[in-house]
Amino acid sequence: MSARRTAVVIGGGVSGLACAALLARDGFDVELHDQGEVVGGRAGRWAHDGFTFDTGPSWWLMNEVFDHYFRLLGTTVEAELDLVRLDPAYRVFFEGDPTPLEVRSGREAVAATFEGVQPGAGKAIARYLDSAHSTYELAVQRFLYTTFESFSPLVRLDVMARLGRLGRLLTQPLESFVSGHVQDQRLRQVLGYPAVFLGSSPRRAPALYHLMSHLDLVEGVFYPQGGFARLVDRLAELAEREGVRIVTGSTAVSIDTEAGRGRGRTRATVTGVTVRGDEGESFRPADLVVAAADLHHVETELLPPELREHSDGWWERRDPGPGAVLVLLGVRGLLPELAHHSLFFTADWQEHFDVLHGSGDPMPDPASIYVCRPSATDPSVAPEGCENLFVLVPTPADPGIGRGGESGGGDASVERIADAAIAQIAAWAGVPDLAERVVVRRTIGPQDFAEDLNAWSGGALGPAHTLQQSAFLRGRVSSGRVDGLHFAGSSTIPGIGLPMCLISAEVMLKSVRGDSSTTPLPEPLTHRAPEASSA
Missing domain, CATH: 3.30.70 (Alpha-Beta Plaits)
Structure with a gap:
């Protein structure tokens, strides 16, 4: 007699909900536990006296990532949400300047705006956006959707041909890269500010992240009617539709393991999660655990010291x-x-x-x-x-x-x-x-x-995207110490932001499957029955 493999997801933010739905569609029996009274994590809502506030993310970029995720689950953005493209994308007020700058999306509109501020900047921004577009396309095809658990899939002609340029973009600060294209301080600030959405600054973020300008200046900025909490509602509904059991008011106390059964350099195998709710503590057995909570909290509070990936000194050196x-x-x-x-x-x-x-x-x-x-x-x-x-x-x-x-x-x-x-x-x-x-x-x-x-040091977004905290240097998606333990969310790869959290869920699933490919999974997600466990 056999039974479906079981999975427990810790954390009901965007990445946790996304992980749970993908695992369930892939054949796992999934429970998701979140300590809050409602799911959402950073993407929360608060209502008072007729006002309804999003308490977290508020910029909608990378629409293709959302649509791809929904298509994996057999639906679309259009079917689930009412998206509005913003015009202007945003307005910028500058200290000491009485005239704000309207920033509209689209190459022609952006070129006209930049030219109006600094003669000659229209052509310069066209070159900048060309570079941002090509860098973004390469990132999507080779770097965002990979586990980095094997580097052989990255040995491709398109990557090899751009190694020199990639090296320069990784080692040059975004600030100096921007300065090489425009001189007006206001325009430099428009191009440099996306680093803040990455938890960094123009002086500390690698120039590679100029790809962000392709997203807001060309593809556009959107808004889901009803607020970003509407996205959380849809993700929860999709997860439940796939069979996920969502348990709120349930705090993970420990990730439980069995010593001596790990493979390779692992030291233990996951057995489940102990959670605490209104009725006390209980053990939730699992063949697989996904920690979609803050990685620092997971390591320092839910695992014993000998099973942590990183030392206290490592964390002290991180941003x-x-x-x-x-x-x-x-x-x-x-x-x-x-x-x-x-x-x-x-x-x-x-x-x-x-x-x-x-x-x-x-x-x-x-x-x-x-x-x-x-x-x-x-x-x-x-x-x-x-x-x-x-x-x-x-x-x-x-x-x-x-x-x-x-x-x-x-x-x-x-x-x-x-x-x-x-x-x-x-x-x-x-x-x-x-x-x-x-x-x-x-x-x-x-x-x-x-x-x-449980945000590390009270951070609002997640670990900063510096050179030392980008791509494969950011962290592993699977534990090197505990077999069956995986990670997801803004504190691991690929990084900060709602689109990255959705991609993180897909990367987690690839790791579970042993899939080292670099491109997004085929749509819709095809059920791949996991190896059954004895019952």
Whole structure:
């Protein structure tokens, strides 16, 4: 007699939900456990007095990645979500400049915008975007969808022919690469800011990541009506449709193993996960465990020291990426001064980056901040005649900054950062009475990320994409110490962001299958019955 192999997924964020659905479709009997009362992880939602806020991701890029994932499960983005392409993609406010810059997507629109700011920059951005496109295509075909558990699949003519250029892009900072194409500081900031979405800075991120400009400047920026939590809803529904049992309010206490049965250099074999819920602790047996939670938390809290991949010294040398203070504002009256996405750049933004990465003084004021106004596109997120604002102020990854709260009730340092951001938006965007019009306010600080999401050092995004933390240097997708233990999410390959979390789930499945290919899996995902375990 035989039974389907069992799998337990730890963490119900985007990567955990995506992993669970793929494993179930591949023949596993899957349980997903999340410590929260609802799934979503960083991609959460909060509703109050008629306002509905996304509390995490708010930029939709790489639409093809989402569509590919949905097609693996026999559906499409169009069937699951109502996507709107934003125009303008975003608006940029510059310190000391009264005229914001409208950034529209599409090569012609971008060339015209750049030419209008700096004569000659139109041709320069065309060359830059050509390079971004070719680099992005190579990344998709060879680097994003691979486990890096074997390097032989990377020995391809297209990779070998570009080794020299790839080497330069990996060792040259994004900042200097951008400076080689445009001279105007405002345009440099537009091209350099995507590094922040990678948890890094233009001076620290490799120039390879200029590929991000192909995504926002050419392919465009989208928004799912109903908010990003709608994506979480769809992922959970798809997982349950595949047979996944989702258990919330269930905290993983330990990843349990059996010593002496590991293969190769592994020291043990996974046997399951111990979880704690309302009725106490229970053991959930599993042939396979996927830890889709923060990797630092998994290693330091759920595994014994002898089964960890990395030492304390290794973690001390790593960069957890920035923290953040999030400010959720319900505002009375309309705010046409702000686009759906607005960026506020200080003249000396390096001062802010120095603070984020531990080499500068306390938080600068003003700071370079990001504001999302989803009510510009989606009337469902705010009462009629009101606006919904999501403000992100990058901070050091330091739980000591404190927790947020409602109606100004967070820790003093968090609320001071929030007050400064509101005042800055009011002054730069020309909304002098903004603070007086706020009717709903909630803040979220680094300590919230650390305690509620087990985020390493209270980081808001995940480990920074520096040279030492990119591609195969970022981490393994399968444990080298515990057979049957795999990892997924923003703290492992391929990296930070919703698209990367979906790809991470597919890379995890490839590792389980022993698939060393570099390209996306064929659509739809074909059931490959795993080896049955004795029952």
